[in-house]
Amino acid sequence: MLRVEILTLFPEYFRGPLDHGTLRRAVAGGQLTVAVHNLRNWAEGKHRVTDDYTFGGGTGMVMKPEPFFRAVADLRTPGAYVILLSPSGRHLTQQRTVEFAAHAQLILLCGRYEGVDERVAEFLAHEEVSIGDYVVSGGELPSLVLLDSVARQLPGVLGGGCSAVNEESHSAGLLEYPQYTRPADYEGIRVPDILLSGNHQQIDSWRRTQSLLRTHERRPDLLAGADLSEAERASLSAKSHCESS
Numbered sequence: 001m002l003r004v005e006i007l008t009l010f011p012e013y014f015r016g017p018l019d020h021g022t023l024r025r026a027v028a029g030g031q032l033t034v035a036v037h038n039l040r041n042w043a044e045g046k047h048r049v050t051d052d053y054t055f056g057g058g059t060g061m062v063m064k065p066e067p068f069f070r071a072v073a074d075l076r077t078p079g080a081y082v083i084l085l086s087p088s089g090r091h092l093t094q095q096r097t098v099e100f101a102a103h104a105q106l107i108l109l110c111g112r113y114e115g116v117d118e119r120v121a122e123f124l125a126h127e128e129v130s131i132g133d134y135v136v137s138g139g140e141l142p143s144l145v146l147l148d149s150v151a152r153q154l155p156g157v158l159g160g161g162c163s164a165v166n167e168e169s170h171s172a173g174l175l176e177y178p179q180y181t182r183p184a185d186y187e188g189i190r191v192p193d194i195l196l197s198g199n200h201q202q203i204d205s206w207r208r209t210q211s212l213l214r215t216h217e218r219r220p221d222l223l224a225g226a227d228l229s230e231a232e233r234a235s236l237s238a239k240s241h242c243e244s245s
């Protein structure tokens with residue numbers, strides 16, 4: 001059982017995603033509990049202000065540290081792992097979601113405005129996580145991306161054919177091969193003949209080749225860490241020579 005606390009100024013934002021698909025199933029199945037908390041509950045004063053001007057000058061507001069520190073102090077249990085969603089964090093990877101899923105409690109801190117007082121990152125969060133090199137308006141969507149991905153790793157959440165363990169090892173670190181379903185001919189656009197042949201050895205070989213070519217073309221960065229045979233490496237390396245000359 002994983003327990004997740006989300007700290008945000010927009011708790012209503014989370015209703016839809018938590019009520020559908022993987023996350024709803026994980027909660028209903030008892031593998032996950034999620035509590036969304038309004039950070040304003042830990043803000044002080046009549047107006048419960050959570051942001052302030054930035055020391056040193058500059059445009060935009062920064063989120064104050066105290067509400068985060070007080071909220072985490074109230075919500076943490078002994079196994080707590082605190083993550084600040086931040087554009088300055090290390091990128092989320094499948095490997096990291098597997099590791100996050102092994103904790104007893106995750107506390108996800110969502111920032112708004114131009115950012116969060118650095119002391120939250122340095123002294124409260126165990127780490128900062130980004131979902132990629134593009135700007136979104138706050139930590140809410142990133143925290144849902146992380147949470148959905150982590151929930152898929154919890155034992156018993158996925159069920160069916162493809163277990164979480166297989167999700168990475170299946171593709172051996174390569175992009176997936178193209179998939180098709182009926183009709184075999186849509187307005188003259190045909191599914192590759194080989195997939196209709198019933199020859200499973202040839203189908204497997206075609207799929208492997210498609211994965212390799214796609215990865216080579218779209219994500220060559222993945223090839224270094226992928227599980228390739230000597231022959232496959234040689235074949236792609238020959239291909240690279242042709243392209244560059």
Ligand code: 9D3
Nearest residue numbers: 085086087114130131135136137138139142
């Ligand atoms: C990097 C842009 N910042 C300097 C101009 C300002 C800023 C914009 C948007 C600071 C924070 C945000 C809100 N984004 C997040 O909190 C965030 C995020 C993201 O924007 N992209 C990828 N991953 C993440 S995780 C949290």
